[in-house]
Ligand SMILES: [Zn+2]
């Protein structure tokens with residue numbers, strides 16, 4: 605079958621013919637991949653920031669498709685069912701997996717980084733990693749539910765424990781930040797402030813419901829632009845730049861949460877201001893999504909709470925991946941998600 609492969613220390617992806625995967629244990633399903641999003645973290649592979657478990661590896665963790673075959677223990681899905689494949693791969697046996705918190709699994713891995721991913725015609729995963737969707741959902745939109753939408757959904761709903769009428773700040777309006785804004789809008793946030801270093805990303809942010817947008821290259825500019833004592837209930841940081849944490853903490857209401865979602869190369873060094881105690885503030889990380897919240901997201905999408913049509917910036921065959929990467933890297937056009945259609 606045709607697949608995209610990444611070789612360590614190479615600055616581009618390769619399109620190769622590889623062996624089609626087969627079901628190796630009775631809990632597995634074989635999925636014919638119909639759509640796979642290109643995420644910012646796939647670009648991190650090329651830049652050496654994310655190290656794959658082995659090389660060459662098939663990347664791709666935002667995917668959807670059709671069940672082609674099932675192992676003999678599989679009950680949840682059958683051949684022909686349309687599914688979205690979760691980005692995180694869990695063990696199914698540890699304390700966290702048994703308590704529906706698979707994203708905290710002791711052995712959690714990500715498709716395409718820890719095992720072969722979905723930028724291929726077929727993929728084999730265990731049954732618990734697929735979620736059935738109705739057949740009228742476009743595969744491209746289903747694919748981005750797996751990360752670009754689910755990661756901010758979990759951060760806002762589960763980690764942030766979001767309540768209607770809260771005021772939200774979103775730092776970084778790329779693929780994940782944009783969906784954080786959409787979700788916050790759908791959940792009836794009172795006001796959404798968006799920050800980015802790109803005008804086109806801020807245009808996207810306004811299009812999906814941000815009330816106030818700020819072009820900010822540095823934390824000093826952000827704080828300056830907020831000199832009017834604006835406070836937030838939740839600050840969602842997708843930038844991976846830890847310099848924002850300490851000064852932005854001061855912009856949280858009592859009980860507020862600063863949620864770090866963006867992956868960072870740096871280390872968080874912070875002098876914790878005493879307001880953290882007397883305002884009961886929290887600094888939290890948020891990673892992936894658990895199965896219950898993921899099902900909640902699929903239901904949320906199914907009832908039309910969030911539309912993803914305009915999140916799909918283009919659909920391309922596998923062999924166009926390097927062209928897509930180049931376009932994503934120059935950030936000139938307002939791209940939210942490119943989808944590969946194996
Ligand atoms: Zn991703």
Ligand SMILES: [Zn+2]
Nearest residue numbers: 695698701709
């Ligand atoms: Zn586990």
